Amino acid sequence: MKDELYNTTKQYFVSVATTLLVAAICFIFRDYLSYKITGYILLIAVSLLAVFIGLKSLLVAALLSALVLNFFFIEPYYTFHIYSTEDALLLLMFFIVAMINGALNYKIRKARQAAQLMEAKWNTMRLYDTLLDSLSHELRTPIATIMGAIGIMQDKVNPLSESDKSRLLAEMDKASHRLNHQVENLLNMSRLESGHIKPKLDWCDLEELFYKVIDSLAEELAQHEVIVTKREYMPLFKLDYGLMEQILYNLLYNAAQYSPAGTKIELGLIYKPDVAFEPSEGIPYSCMVTVEDNGNGFPEVDITKAFDKFYRVDNSKTGGTGLGLSIVKGLTEAQSGKVNLENKDSGGARFILQFAAEVMELKDISNE
Amino acid sequence: MNNPSILVIDDESQIRKLLEISLNAAGYKTYFGASAKEGLVMAAGHGPELILLDLGLPDDDGQNVLLQLREWYQNPIIIVSVKNSEAEIVKALDNGANDFLTKPFRTQELLARIRTALRIAGAYQSDPIITFGNISVDLNARLVRKDGELLKLTSTEYQLFAVLLKNEGKALTHQYILTEVWGNGYAEQTQYLRVFIAQLRKKIEADPNRPRYILTESGVGYRFITA
Numbered sequence: 001m002k003d004e005l006y007n008t009t010k011q012y013f014v015s016v017a018t019t020l021l022v023a024a025i026c027f028i029f030r031d032y033l034s035y036k037i038t039g040y041i042l043l044i045a046v047s048l049l050a051v052f053i054g055l056k057s058l059l060v061a062a063l064l065s066a067l068v069l070n071f072f073f074i075e076p077y078y079t080f081h082i083y084s085t086e087d088a089l090l091l092l093m094f095f096i097v098a099m100i101n102g103a104l105n106y107k108i109r110k111a112r113q114a115a116q117l118m119e120a121k122w123n124t125m126r127l128y129d130t131l132l133d134s135l136s137h138e139l140r141t142p143i144a145t146i147m148g149a150i151g152i153m154q155d156k157v158n159p160l161s162e163s164d165k166s167r168l169l170a171e172m173d174k175a176s177h178r179l180n181h182q183v184e185n186l187l188n189m190s191r192l193e194s195g196h197i198k199p200k201l202d203w204c205d206l207e208e209l210f211y212k213v214i215d216s217l218a219e220e221l222a223q224h225e226v227i228v229t230k231r232e233y234m235p236l237f238k239l240d241y242g243l244m245e246q247i248l249y250n251l252l253y254n255a256a257q258y259s260p261a262g263t264k265i266e267l268g269l270i271y272k273p274d275v276a277f278e279p280s281e282g283i284p285y286s287c288m289v290t291v292e293d294n295g296n297g298f299p300e301v302d303i304t305k306a307f308d309k310f311y312r313v314d315n316s317k318t319g320g321t322g323l324g325l326s327i328v329k330g331l332t333e334a335q336s337g338k339v340n341l342e343n344k345d346s347g348g349a350r351f352i353l354q355f356a357a358e359v360m361e362l363k364d365i366s367n368e
Numbered sequence: 369m370n371n372p373s374i375l376v377i378d379d380e381s382q383i384r385k386l387l388e389i390s391l392n393a394a395g396y397k398t399y400f401g402a403s404a405k406e407g408l409v410m411a412a413g414h415g416p417e418l419i420l421l422d423l424g425l426p427d428d429d430g431q432n433v434l435l436q437l438r439e440w441y442q443n444p445i446i447i448v449s450v451k452n453s454e455a456e457i458v459k460a461l462d463n464g465a466n467d468f469l470t471k472p473f474r475t476q477e478l479l480a481r482i483r484t485a486l487r488i489a490g491a492y493q494s495d496p497i498i499t500f501g502n503i504s505v506d507l508n509a510r511l512v513r514k515d516g517e518l519l520k521l522t523s524t525e526y527q528l529f530a531v532l533l534k535n536e537g538k539a540l541t542h543q544y545i546l547t548e549v550w551g552n553g554y555a556e557q558t559q560y561l562r563v564f565i566a567q568l569r570k571k572i573e574a575d576p577n578r579p580r581y582i583l584t585e586s587g588v589g590y591r592f593i594t595a
């Protein structure tokens with residue numbers, strides 16, 4: 001049962017139904033139970049209800065069970081008359097205990113909710129702090145670079161040499177690219193969160209896409225060797241070309257940033273027509289894309305958090321907003337795919353993307 | 369045509385300033401329109417050789433401006449738009465735009481696109497032989513040579529190549545190429561295009577994985593360039 005039944009009508013229904021059900025069961029055994037025991041049983045039922053329902057519906061349950069107790073269980077049966085003062089007192093106390101019980105339970109529940117709300121608020125605040133921290137760093141660094149460089153270039157008193165000028169220009173170029181990348185990520189994040197991303201599935205030549213992304217990151221990947229592994233003829237997959245481009249861009253960008261210069265980055269494309277890589281509920285994930293680096297991998301404790309928004313590896317050297325991987329996850333899932341991360345035995349991280357994409361074998365059409 | 373004139377229709381004054389400086393430095397005469405209305409007036413008044421049109425204008429949809437211009441304006445129109453708006457770009461190309469650039473772009477890239485668009489608009493193709501890099505195409509004889517060696521193209525490959533050649537420098541949508549090469553019923557059959565583009569690249573490009581001539585425009589289509 002849910003912790004809280006928000007719907008009030010539902011709450012009234014539950015309180016009345018439970019009380020009547022318990023009373024009905026007691027009624028069957030009326031000849032074997034004293035009405036005092038029945039009273040206790042009803043009290044327990046009302047106390048249990050207090051855990052789940054609101055104060056008003058609890059009042060209904062308490063009142064109803066008192067009436068039921070009186071009408072069906074306290075002699076004379078089927079009247080609201082009570083012979084003895086003792087029974088009248090019992091009924092009154094029954095009602096009071098039920099209400100106190102309920103009220104206390106209700107209070108405890110409210111306090112717990114408040115505490116949860118506080119915690120959630122606090123978590124959001126901490127998230128915002130982290131976001132602001134990393135964002136201001138990620139956005140300000142390139143802006144500072146650009147503004148600084150312009151300042152130096154505008155200085156007429158100490159003119160720059162041509163070589164210094166072109167070095168500054170190169171830095172400004174890099175900075176504006178970095179700025180653009182981060183803004184792109186922020187926009188994608190908000191698009192994902194507002195549900196604005198609707199994949200446009202079309203036949204994709206993933207091999208072509210691999211090289212296109214590698215090319216667009218040529219500068220970032222200059223210090224790495226990128227290896228593409230795949231069998232010779234790959235089929236076409238029905239995916240969103242633009243989204244796949246952004247996914248691979250982010251994964252490769254990350255690999256370039258966080259693995260040491262001189263190491264290899266491997267891109268793999270695997271397709272096995274009759275084999276589901278991770279069969280679940282009849283959906284065959286027959287298309288698998290892997291991105292592997294040979295850096296330090298992820299700390300094992302954090303591996304499940306890697307795709308969380310704003311997650312960053314503790315003490316990671318270069319800047320980052322912690323948005324890249326959560327965008328990868330969002331864009332993958334938008335295409336009904338899934339992404340996993342594991343550390344390789346040889347060190348380094350391996351991202352595994354799986355898609356249950358429609359497939360078109362090239363030999364089907366290339367001879368037409 | 370010593371100093372071709374270019375009309376920039378863009379509401380951002382910073383972008384206009386930047387383009388004024390870079391286009392003038394590159395030797396072009398420039399006109400500016402800060403709104404759809406102003407842009408249309410300037411286009412009619414000056415008849416520029418090329419128009420740079422931003423799709424996000426304050427007073428009217430850029431697509432409408434494009435359609436109105438195309439009622440009479442025959443010179444190249446290059447669209448400038450924000451990223452992630454493939455649908456808008458495809459629509460603009462269908463509406464008669466020659467090419468597109470997404471913001472932010474490099475000035476060098478813009479100048480290259482302008483040069484190509486102007487060169488193609490001014491050129492009258494009378495010579496049936498087209499040569500670029502190590503490729504030469506004889507349009508009369510329907511023969512393609514690479515380093516002087518005859519290339520064996522299937523008839524579909526050749527038709528596809530011919531459509532690309534005819535539209536050099538233009539961004540072509542998948543639908544356009546499919547309809548041109550395969551016919552009306554094939555506009556959505558992108559798998560054909562993927563396969564034949566890959567095959568054509570294998571035969572024409574030095575490194576098919578890093579194409580120099582047949583470029584992919586994500587989510588839009590292809591662009592064929594020779595320079």
